[in-house]
Amino acid sequence: xxxxxxxxxxxxxxxxxxxxxxxxxxxxxxxxxxxxxxxxxxxxxxxxxxxxxxxxxxxxxxxxxxxxxxxxxxxxxxxxxxxxxxxxxxxxxxxxxxxxxxxxxxxxxxxxxxxxxxxxxxxxxxxxxxxxxxxxxxxxxxxxxxxxxxxxxxxxxxxxxxxxxxxxxxxxxxxxxxxxxxxxxxxxxxxxxxxxxxxxxxxxxxxxxxxxxxxxxxxxxxxxxxxxxxxxxxxxxxxxxxxxxx
Numbered sequence: 001x002x003x004x005x006x007x008x009x010x011x012x013x014x015x016x017x018x019x020x021x022x023x024x025x026x027x028x029x030x031x032x033x034x035x036x037x038x039x040x041x042x043x044x045x046x047x048x049x050x051x052x053x054x055x056x057x058x059x060x061x062x063x064x065x066x067x068x069x070x071x072x073x074x075x076x077x078x079x080x081x082x083x084x085x086x087x088x089x090x091x092x093x094x095x096x097x098x099x100x101x102x103x104x105x106x107x108x109x110x111x112x113x114x115x116x117x118x119x120x121x122x123x124x125x126x127x128x129x130x131x132x133x134x135x136x137x138x139x140x141x142x143x144x145x146x147x148x149x150x151x152x153x154x155x156x157x158x159x160x161x162x163x164x165x166x167x168x169x170x171x172x173x174x175x176x177x178x179x180x181x182x183x184x185x186x187x188x189x190x191x192x193x194x195x196x197x198x199x200x201x202x203x204x205x206x207x208x209x210x211x212x213x214x215x216x217x218x219x220x221x222x223x224x225x226x227x228x229x230x231x232x233x234x235x236x237x238x239x240x241x242x243x244x245x246x
Contacts, residue, residue: 005226008033011079012225015065015118016088018045020187021137023052024214025085025221030054032222037081039063039074040088065114075121082129083225084122086115086136089155093148104151111155116162123170131174135224136163137217138179140240156181160236167234176233178224183240186211207242 007029014029016022018040026038030053038053040046043062050060063074065088089111094103115136122128141149142156160179167177184202203211220237223229238244 004228005222006033007083007222007225009035010082010225011035011037012083012085013037013039013078013081013122014085014087015039015115016086016137017049018042019049020087021182021185021214021217022085022087023049025087025218027052027054028215028218029085029222029225030058032226034083034225037061037078039065041065065118066109068117071114071118071121075118075125075127078122078125078127080129081122081127081132083133084119084128084135085221085225086118086134088114089137091149091152094151095148096150099151107151107155108158111152112158112162115159119166128173128175131230132176133225133229134166134170134175134177135221136177136179138163138181138236140181140183140238140244142181144183144240144244163236164234171233174230176224176229178229178232178234179236180217180220180224181236181238181240182212182217183238183243184211185214185217187214205243205246206240207245210241212239212241 012029012034014022014026017026017038026036026049030036035057037059039061041064046060046062061074061077063070065071136159138159139156141153142160163177163179220239
């Protein structure tokens with residue numbers, strides 16, 4: 001009997017695969033038998049991910065998704081897909097007093113414009129199978145307010161709305177669209193902020209007592225990509241250790 005959570009014979013595109021959550025999703029999906037196309041802006045780090053993938057039926061394409069020409073070039077090279085995971089994203093902490101157009105554009109371009117335009121490009125070129133699955137990484141920040149996080153939170157709020165509208169529009173093709181809203185995840189990007197004391201204080205407020213591991217977000221992506229969720233669309237799965245219960 002086939003494992004309904006298996007990704008064998010599924011062609012899956014994963015963006016943001018050069019680091020963090022995207023990297024972990026790529027590694028874990030490869031273990032489940034997927035044929036991956038991984039993409040990211042940093043060729044060296046993308047290659048590091050590529051070397052960690054299980055199996056041999058994978059492809060690596062370096063692309064900067066804030067550039068519409070590179071979105072088209074990436075799409076041109078894609079096979080027919082059974083799934084997409086959009087995990088690329090950035091966050092720059094800025095209090096309201098220091099918000100400006102440049103900072104808004106920098107975050108919105110990669111966190112919102114890029115997934116919207118990539119999905120448009122894939123649909124226009126008919127690169128998605130019927131009954132394919134699109135998974136977009138959002139964040140609990142979209143509803144869980146934190147000081148200096150307004151731009152990032154707004155970008156993820158926009159993503160949540162995009163997920164619901166796309167799910168409705170693509171339902172006639174049986175293409176499902178879902179999101180994942182992680183809480184705080186222990187990644188290299190998080191550690192780069194040098195907020196050790198603040199993180200220790202925040203961790204004590206999490207009901208399950210720790211930050212998430214990147215692979216725990218990857219397991220949710222596998223679930224949403226698999227045939228176990230063929231009747232699930234327009235949802236956002238919260239994985240936050242209970243943070244938003246308070």
